[in-house]
C-alpha cells in the first residue's frame with residue numbers, strides 16, 4: 001500500500017530530494033515551505049503525488065495549517081521535519097539568534113507536538129526529525145544553531161523513549177547529517193561532503209527501516225562520537241584552530 005508522507009521544509013535540499021524519492025515510489029507526499037514557486041514546480045513534476053502548503057514554521061498558526069494539509073492528504077503515515085535555519089558568525093544577541101530559535105526550536109516543537117497528537121489518535125505513525133552533527137558540541141561560529149540542534153536531538157530522543165514506554169504505536173527517527181551539498185551546506189567544504197542524492201538515499205533507507213538514529217552519511221558516526229569524547233581543553237583548541245576546510249574550486 002502506498003504511504004502518505006509529509007515533509008516540512010521540502011522546497012530544497014534534503015527535504016526536496018526525499019519528496020522526489022517518495023513521489024517516484026508512488027507515495028502521496030505533502031510538502032511545505034515558504035517559497036511558493038518551488039512548491040509549484042514540485043507539484044507540476046508529480047501532479048498525482050504531491051500536495052503542497054505554502055507555510056512558515058515560525059507562524060503561530062502552523063499547527064492548524066499542517067492539520068489542514070494532513071486532512072487534504074487523507075491522513076499521513078510519516079512526518080519528516082527538515083526545515084531549519086543557520087546564520088554563521090553573528091555576535092550573541094543578534095536578531096538571527098531569535099530567528100534560529102523560532103524556527104529550529106519553537107516551530108520544530110509545535111509541528112512535532114501537533115503530529116504526535118494526531119498519531120496518538122490514529123494509533124500509529126512515524127516521526128522523523130533531521131538534526132545535525134552540530135548537535136554533538138558547541139561551536140563559536142554558530143552558537144544558536146548548535147544549541148538548537150542539540151535541543152532537537154534531545155527532544156527526539158525523549159519522544160522516542162516515551163513512545164516505546166507508552167506503547168502507542170509511534171516510531172521516532174533522528175537523522176543526523178554531516179555536511180551535505182545544499183544551500184545550507186554553503187557548498188564551500190569538501191570535508192566528507194555528501195551529494196544531496198546520496199544523503200537522501202541513505203535517509204530514506206533509515207526511515208523505511210524505522211531506525212532510531214542514523215548518521216548521514218554513515219562515516220559521520222565517527223566524527224560525532226570522537227567530538228563527544230574530547231575533553232574541553234582539547235575540543236576548545238581544535239575549534240579555535242586557524243586551520244580552514246579546503247574550499248571547492
Ligand SMILES: NC(=O)c1ccc[n+]([C@@H]2O[C@H](COP(=O)([O-])OP(=O)(O)OC[C@H]3O[C@@H](n4cnc5c(N)ncnc54)[C@H](OP(=O)(O)O)[C@@H]3O)[C@@H](O)[C@H]2O)c1
Nearest residue numbers: 009011012013014033034035057083084132180182184185
Ligand atoms: N546542508 C548541510 O550541510 C547540513 C548539515 C547538517 C544538518 N543539516 C540539516 O539538514 C536539514 C535540511 O537542510 P538542507 O541542507 O537541505 O537545507 P536547505 O536546502 O536550505 O533546505 C531547508 C529547507 O527548510 C525550509 N525552511 C527553512 N526555514 C523555514 C521556515 N521558517 N518555514 C518553513 N520552511 C522552512 C526551506 O524552505 P523555504 O526556504 O522555502 O521556506 C527548505 O525547504 C536541516 O535541518 C539542516 O539543519 C544540513
